[in-house]
Amino acid sequence: MNNYLKVKDIKNLKEVVKEAIDLKDNPIKFKNLGKNKTLMLLFFNPSLRTRLSTQKAAINLGMDVVVMNFSKDSWALEFEDGTIMNGTKSEHIKEAAKVIAQYCDIIAVRAFASLTDKEKDEADIVIQSFKKYAGIPVVNMESATSHPLQALADAITIEEQKKVNKPKVVLSWAPHPKALPHAVANSFVEIMQLQNANFVITHPEGYELDKKITKNTTIEYNQKEAFENADFVYVKNWSSHTDYGKVLNVDTNWTITKDKMNLTNNAKFMHCLPVRRNVVVADEVIDSKNSIVIEQANNRTYAAQIVLKKILDNY
Ligand code: CP
DSSP states (O other): OOOBSSGGGOSOHHHHHHHHHHHTTOTTTTTTTTTTOEEEEEESSOOSHHHHHHHHHHHHTTOEEEEEEHHHHSOOEEOSTTOOOOSSOOEEHHHHHHHHHHTOSEEEEEOOOOSSOHHHHHTTHHHHHHHHHHOSOEEESSOSSOOHHHHHHHHHHHHHHOSSSSOEEEEEEOOOSSOOOSHHHHHHHHHHTTSSSEEEEEOOTTOOOOHHHHTTOEEOSOHHHHHTTOSEEEEEOOOOTTTTTOOOOOOGGGSBOHHHHTTSSSOEEEOOSOOOBTTTBOHHHHTSTTBOHHHHHHHHHHHHHHHHHHHHHTO
16 A cells, blocks of 8 residues: 555455454554654644544554644645745645655645635645655545545444444434534445445435445435434534535434434444534433444554555555
């Protein structure tokens, strides 16, 4: 693997998921692989899980890690070509990426969607610019359109927890007071399309994800019908893609409650976290024995570790 920007960068998902699960038996088995190699983590947005699990993954591989809160501590970057830089941006990505690449072996970047400019967000300009100018491997820690490390952790979690060969997996929209990006949902859809699963998306009308991503995935607008016989319920809010970045409704009828989970086949509850309790999901669901959000977050380490290992193997 040269870069990990999208789910499709994993060539054999089944094998990679298995290798990640195997890592859990002995996380420091490849402790020498990353010796004298440095991972640079650049955050344009906040993080808890991605930051800590990716650091831990690199440490397990023997790497050194440098972290920078880019939006707070560095110069504001210009990404447009040919701009007259007489505004607030002090440094161009062309220099910044090449400079950073001299200090490390792999760059990982988190840069959320603006949710104001659909065209620019869909061009994924920050992560794509790092890939273009750095000249070393780049890992996506959530970009404007994708969160592939989260999706890989989700696939690992489903593989570990499934009781049937082809589980029914439901991705459900849930309400949220703020406009949230589409990245987690997009990457979950992309990884589920590669899995042996009966995969259904449910959301209110107007919350359709990018059709280039959902393709022919089943969309069920009736959440209760979607939940029938589900083995996994994966919950996430996202803002409208059609009416880009807008919160169209905060209908609490879409909150995940015990009554709705009772419609399922004793489904496991999943969420990438952070989650707003009693808005997105009722306490009684997230605190229940069917909630696997903590196990899911734990798998972030092994998802990041297998990705870093694949990149180091190729170095
Ligand atoms: N799920 C996830 O990416 O969590 P953080 O935003 O805390 O990194």
